[in-house]
Amino acid sequence: MDLHFSGAVATRAEQDAVDAALAAAPHEPGAPAHRRDLLLPALHAVQNRVGWISSGALEHICRRLELPPASAYGVAGFYALFSLRPRPARVLHVCTDLACAATGGRELRSAVENALGPAGPGADGSDADAAGEDAVQWLHSPCLGVCERAPAALLVQAGEVASEQVFAPATAPALLRGARLGPEPGAEAAEPPVAGSVPQRGDPGLRLLRRVGVVDPTSLEAYRAAGGFTALRRALAIGRAAVVREVTDAGLTGRGGAAFPTGRKWAAAAAQSDTPHYLVCNADESEPGTFKDRVLLEGDPYAVVESMAIAGFAAGAGRGYLYLRGEYPRALHRFEHAVAESRRRGYLGRSVLGRAGFDFEIEVRRGAGAYICGEETAIFNSIEGFRGEPRTKPPFPVEQGLFGKPTVVNNVETLANVPLVLERGAAEYARTGTAQSTGTKLFCLSGTVRRPGVYEVPFGRTLRELLTLAGGVPEGRELRAVLLGGAAGGFVRPDELDLPLTLEDARAAGTTLGSGVVLVLDDSVDLPAILLRIAEFFREESCGQCVPCRIGTVRQDEALRRLVRHRQPDDLRLLREVGQVMRDSSICGLGQTAWNAVESALDRLGLLGPVTVPATAPVPAPVRTAPGGAA
Structure with missing residues (x-):
């Protein structure tokens, strides 16, 4: 490749940071010496060392990785945690x-x-x-x-x-x-212990959270003593097809919001003849109000390692990537430690637990502040060293995903259910929950609620029961609304709290469970300000790739701000038209769901004007999930 450089020179500190990061990167046999997929780690190395990324540092990275400087600049400028201009350390x-x-x-x-x-x-x-x-x-x-x-x-x-x-x-x-x-x-x-994030800790009825705050998350021996790695041993004993069958029969679906059947996804990837296969664990939970995956990674990291190994075995993958959002320092340290210890003890690496033919490695890739990278195909672009923009589907990830190869993408909570399925058996697992929503679900309660934190309840419990478990709103306050599913979700009124928390009931009610966000808002909260922040969030986080989202999120934000000030009917009509266009024609879930919460606030809460539909009419069901819900 004929590359042209400006001649900018990196400082010794910048050069050393880049060289050390590239030298430490795992190198697969047969992989090229210069890999574009190491661009993100190299950018992080400079940012961490100096506090910003200079032209000289960027050109040094490009020389090492044989990349065009303009392309690398476009990637570095895409992420909010990187700075291309001088700033303090x-x-x-x-x-x-x-x-x-x-x-x-x-x-x-x-x-x-x-x-x-x-x-x-x-x-x-x-x-x-x-x-x-x-x-x-x-x-x-x-x-x-x-x-x-x-x-x-x-x-x-x-x-x-x-x-x-x-x-x-x-x-x-x-x-x-x-x-x-x-x-x-x-x-x-x-930092406060992660146990404080789980008000139910120690409850014998917990499944996914049973070890958080109870078992030392840094100790592999403590994890084994609490039943860890027994599911991986069973998976290796019964074989790939049986593992996929167990997960399918258990009715496990994705917990990021899309609710796609996990077993079907694994089976589709395993059936692909193209090799190698990859596994991606989506830990980029950037949906405002979501923190359950962080709690699992901080409080039970070995369970995520075991879950990824089982999923990799079932899908025929030899390498897994955990894509972690950049604002989770403790989760990063805990998980990297768990990976290193698991590799040292034979739970990762060549011939896992002595199983000939099953080699599995886990590599951590740290995001850098981009909500859109929670979308499953945007993750692929980010890992590969491109801007984190979504790809058009089809082809689907199970056919052509990471590096153009068959790939399984699941989020942390989804994978954390897999050992439970194998330990208990599919039939026993499916006895909890409902026929269509089996197992338990993690919900992230925050806002004006007495005991915020991650709660685990069986599917089918009502929203009222969940809020009661968390203590309700503070004494003397009155509940005004609950934002269910996050910025890409919808508002629920106080008279709708008997909604059963299942995928099917939420869909029938015209809302979504999304990634498990339950943001409680009492009468002390400025609801119009919350709505403006949601519109601002989508405007800021749009990747700009497609016109409906790039322009629509700006127009939505502008019209909403005018409505808050003047409440003009023309702006209300414009808002609805823009929202519908984004929902119908955006490439990915960000644009398709950017109108959800705004629409529900108008139609369900009657915010910013008279209600234009009967109070009992449901908000139209979202057609897609937000970026963090793709898996």
Whole structure:
């Protein structure tokens, strides 16, 4: 390839960071020496070392990977966590999203702004002064995935040993002290234990959460003593076809929102003659209000390793990728440790547990702040070193997925159910839940609820029972609405709380369970402000690939803001037309669901004007799931 460079030169620190990252990358036999799929790790290495990605660093990466600089620039500029302009080594990301907005986030941001000045680049478009070790810049951030402890912030410190610290719940004094002094040594230990995110911990009836907060997540021996890896041994004993049959008979469906039958997906991939096959575990849960996969990765990482090994065996895959959202430092450390220990003990690598012919490796790829990368085909592009934009389907991933090969994509919660199926048997697993929605479901409760956290209940429990389990709204407050399914979901009124939490009942009611978000909003919350944030979120997160979404999310945001101020009928008509066009013609689930919550607020809650449909009429069922629900 004839490559042209500008001549920009990387500093020694940038060169060393890139070279170390590429040297540490796993190398498959027969793979080319220069791999585009290492672009994302190389960009992370520079960002972590220096705090931003210079032209010299970008050209050094391109020389090493034999990539056109323009192409690499397009990738680096796609992700919110990367900066292509100078900025301080210390950056504070303060969440502006739904759960934080409902629980004091606005006051927290005001305190930070009063102390540190305006967020992000200055009014002239230049970045804040990056000089000096004590310099700090703060940024508005979308959801950080710690909604049960909202309001939240993430402090990042670049350097030879990069460090990150999550503040949740964040108070202004602690946040400002951290911003000025940098992350605390051993910042992970400074975070509250993950057990606090599971109010039901220790309940003998739990399945997916039974070890979280009870078993040491860093100990492989503790995991084995609690029954770990018995499902993998059984899978290897009964064979691939039997594993797929068990998962199919159990009725396990995807837990990210799409609810596609897991066994059918595995069988379709396993049947493909093209090789190699791949497994991708979608841990990029960027839907505002979602944090269940983070809790599983932090509190039970070996279960995710075991689940991925079983899925890889069943699908005929020799390599699995866990694509983890970039704002989860503790989940990253816990899972990487679990992978290393599992490999050392023979649960990964060549001839897993002595099974000849089954070699399986897991590689972690860290996202960099892009909600769209929760869409299953956008993940493929991101891993391969391209912009994280969705692909047109067909072909479907089970036919042509990662690197153009047959690929299974499941999210963390879906895979975590697989050991339960093999341990208990399909028939026993299916006895819990309903005929069409078997097993249990994890729900992420946040907002103005007394005991926020991840809850596990059998499918079929009602929304009222779930809210009662979480203690309901604070004393003296009145429930106004529940946002079910996240920004891509829909609002539920207080008189609709007897809705059974099943896939079929949610669909019949014109709403969705989505990725399990249950955002509780009482009468202290500014609902129009929440709605504006949802529209703003989709406007910011659209990848811009297709016109309906690129233009539609902007027009939706603009019309909604005018409606909040003036409530003009013309804007209401425009809003509905734009929403319908996005739903009907966008390439992926982001555009197709960007109108869902806005429509439900108008029609179900009567927000911003008179209700235009009977109060009992359901909101039209979403035609697709959001990016995080593709698996």
